[in-house]
Amino acid sequence: MRMKLVDEPKGLVILVFPKLQDPQWPLWSPLDIFAIASSLMHAGYEVCAIDDRVDPEARAKLARDLPGALFVGIGTKFGDQLRNALAIAQEIKAARPDVPIVMGGWFPSLFPDSVFESPHFDIAIVGPGDFCAPEVADRLLAGEGMEGVTGVYARENGAIVRNPKGHLPDIRKTVAIPWAKVGIRHFILQHGWINLFTSRGCPGECNFCAIYCLDPRRWTALPAERVVDDMEALQGLGARAFKVMDTDYCADVRRVEAISRLILERGLRVRYEVLGRQKNLRAMTDEQVRLLRKSGCTEIEMGVEAGSQRLSDLIRKNLQVNETAETVRRFVTYGIRIKANFMFGIPTETEEDLNETLDLMNELLDLGHDAVRFQMFRYTPVPGGDSAVDDVWKELSREDQQELSLKELADFPVTDMEPDRMFWIDESYEPVLRRVYYFYAPLALLIDVDKAFADKPLWARFLMLLRPLARWRIRRHFYRFPFEKWLNDRFGHPMPHATDDGIGPHEEVLPENRDHIETFMGDTFNPRPPLEPGVSGNGTLPGAPSPKRPKREGSRPLEGASSTPPGE
Ligand code: SF4
Numbered sequence: 001m002r003m004k005l006v007d008e009p010k011g012l013v014i015l016v017f018p019k020l021q022d023p024q025w026p027l028w029s030p031l032d033i034f035a036i037a038s039s040l041m042h043a044g045y046e047v048c049a050i051d052d053r054v055d056p057e058a059r060a061k062l063a064r065d066l067p068g069a070l071f072v073g074i075g076t077k078f079g080d081q082l083r084n085a086l087a088i089a090q091e092i093k094a095a096r097p098d099v100p101i102v103m104g105g106w107f108p109s110l111f112p113d114s115v116f117e118s119p120h121f122d123i124a125i126v127g128p129g130d131f132c133a134p135e136v137a138d139r140l141l142a143g144e145g146m147e148g149v150t151g152v153y154a155r156e157n158g159a160i161v162r163n164p165k166g167h168l169p170d171i172r173k174t175v176a177i178p179w180a181k182v183g184i185r186h187f188i189l190q191h192g193w194i195n196l197f198t199s200r201g202c203p204g205e206c207n208f209c210a211i212y213c214l215d216p217r218r219w220t221a222l223p224a225e226r227v228v229d230d231m232e233a234l235q236g237l238g239a240r241a242f243k244v245m246d247t248d249y250c251a252d253v254r255r256v257e258a259i260s261r262l263i264l265e266r267g268l269r270v271r272y273e274v275l276g277r278q279k280n281l282r283a284m285t286d287e288q289v290r291l292l293r294k295s296g297c298t299e300i301e302m303g304v305e306a307g308s309q310r311l312s313d314l315i316r317k318n319l320q321v322n323e324t325a326e327t328v329r330r331f332v333t334y335g336i337r338i339k340a341n342f343m344f345g346i347p348t349e350t351e352e353d354l355n356e357t358l359d360l361m362n363e364l365l366d367l368g369h370d371a372v373r374f375q376m377f378r379y380t381p382v383p384g385g386d387s388a389v390d391d392v393w394k395e396l397s398r399e400d401q402q403e404l405s406l407k408e409l410a411d412f413p414v415t416d417m418e419p420d421r422m423f424w425i426d427e428s429y430e431p432v433l434r435r436v437y438y439f440y441a442p443l444a445l446l447i448d449v450d451k452a453f454a455d456k457p458l459w460a461r462f463l464m465l466l467r468p469l470a471r472w473r474i475r476r477h478f479y480r481f482p483f484e485k486w487l488n489d490r491f492g493h494p495m496p497h498a499t500d501d502g503i504g505p506h507e508e509v510l511p512e513n514r515d516h517i518e519t520f521m522g523d524t525f526n527p528r529p530p531l532e533p534g535v536s537g538n539g540t541l542p543g544a545p546s547p548k549r550p551k552r553e554g555s556r557p558l559e560g561a562s563s564t565p566p567g568e
Contacts, residue, residue: 001183002048002065003037009046011070011141013133014062016050018076018084024053026503028195028243029187032075032105034177035130035197042175043134045070049182052084059091066096071140073129075105082107083410089120100140104129107409109214112153116160117406124153126165127214128200130174168201171220179233192240193503196272198227198259199246204277205316206303208346208379211247219251224258231263231270242272243502250276250284250300257288260295271506273299273339278319278327286334290512293335298509299373300331301339307360308353311346321356325363332371335512339499340364340372344437345379347424351432355477358436361445362475370510373499374446378437381424432479439485442495444470452496459492 002012015037017030030051037047048065052058066072072092076085089101100122108115108124115124123146125132132151139146146154150166177184188194199221202211222230231242250256263270274297281302284292306312309321328338342357364372418438422430443449443463453460466484473479488495 001050002046003041003178003181003183004046005041005178005181006044010044011137012046012048012065012068013040013137014048014050014065014069014072016052016058016062016072016074016085016088018052018074018081018088020053021080026189026193026501027054027187028189028245029184030075031177031195031197031245032129034182034184035128035174036073036075036104036133037182038175038177039130040133040137041178041181043137045134045137052088062088062092063095066092066099069096069099070137071100071102071123073102073104073133075129076103076108077106078111078409080410082406086118086120086406086410089118093120102136106210108153110210111409112162113160114406114409115153116155122155125151126153127151127168131169168215168218168220171200171222172226176226176230179230179237184234184239185237188238189503191503191505192238193243194234194239194241195243195245196230196234197245198222198230198249199251202247202277203251204248204318206305206318207316208343219248221246221252221255224255224262227259228262228266228268231268231272232266235268235270240271241503241506242270244272244274247275248277248280249274250280253280253284253288256284257291260288260291260297263295264291268296270296271509272297273301273502275301275303278302278304278324281331282323282327289331289334289336293512297336299337299339301341301375302327303341303343304360305341305343306346306353307342307357308349311349311353314348315343315346321360324360325367328364328372329367332367332510335510337370337510338364338372339375339502341375341377343377343379344441345422345425345433347379347381349425349429349433351429351477354433354436358441358445358474358477361441365445370508375499376437376441376446376497378422379424435479435482435485436474439482439488439495440470440473440479442497443467444474446499447496448499451500453493456493463492 015033017033030049033049033051037049040047048061048069050058050061055061062072074085074088076082085103085107089103092099092101101120102123102125103115103121104125109126112124112126115121123136125136132149135149136146136152139149145156146152146161146163149163152161152163154161184194199219201215201219202209203217203219204212205217206212231239234242281300303317304319304321304324305315305317307321312319312321324340328340331338340361342361344354344357346353361374364374418434422433425433443466449460449463449467453463469484
């Protein structure tokens, strides 16, 4: 999609968002690309934004606009998306060797020097690209170098120019995203879901987290007025429900309260879900929680990570594990469901730690199956590169710790598959971890088998038969003779690691002000009117086929695994 705010733009910039891993669901809008596009448009440039995940004509558009482009920006994290980014860059340079290619996103932010192992990239952006993109464009337009541009590494005259990385800039200085202009309608998902950012960074200090590694404990947030302005504008374009993707929406509880009040004052009929740290959630008053729910917040995602206080302290989660159930109970009582994230395979984890985590998950489930949802992640070390960004990894200093090449980082297993060897895990414990993480825990605690395997009803029925046994194993901590896991590996399918895809209908929310905990499927949320004519409501681009929830593939070789995404 081409977009501009002035009649005679200074130049054309192409921004590309490469494909992520498969399956790609839900397909949230590329907000980072939109933020960069907005700042470039405000600086007088025209932008062509290409989303390679959903646009069947992505490569054709790239080929069409490439001859007139000032530069091409490609955003990526490591793993599959990096592999796709490298392939796109190669195609671009084959067609136009003179066009500068800029890499932005999580990968260059953490591994800026590795970017230049590829001969195709000329510039790497460290940190958010919307602040430096106009300066980069102006310099390229004037034929100047990048010396002095904060957060920019550049290949110039055969050497690498490394500017200071700087700190996370104040998000209040960003320009508002012109939602209609960037084509946000095409990214509105079923039930009116759209994603939104209201803050950046995180005050937490979890040492496994990319956000902490990039800029420790910094957090910057939009004021309440701008947040609600965005919600109102998006509602006007057909959105009904907001997935607020901030890593810590609740870092400032007074801001949380101000947003809630403003939503109610303006009479917005919205539903939204946020992320919050346990420490901040516990700091909220009952009145603030009540307002939060009343304004439409129906779910809070919370990173618990471990049921073992030892492991929680090791990763600096800064929470008391034995307060988690009480925290969840309080929010559920007010009608806010908790989505609890747990991480498995943390370095030094033992079977005893694992069992403590499973016991905590069971304790939360006992609050009511509709009250809590789970996401399970496998700890993913970030080895080698320019710097060992992962403190836990650094402390391990195992024999097989190694510097990885750019290609190896692109091939690093971050998808939802089993790796060949979890080399950061003790060999005697690893088989137990595999049995629990890749089979027993998802089956016993997470998934609705009928929904998860709707396209494989026979297998779903078989799993339903196995489920009581899986639950018994998890409660009794008995993982020997794992014949069911063997059957699943041999004839079945990989298990999902989240209770749901997070874009459910409004009927699934909890009612406000529950005075007791029970298993309940509420229907008190105001039903929303249907989407306006012309709004796709399914995340499609015009002319593109409707994306469907991808079918799960058959059993595949052990070659990858899920990762904890930046932030959780
Ligand atoms: S894991 Fe979550 S809470 Fe911890 S530093 Fe990262 S974003 Fe913050």
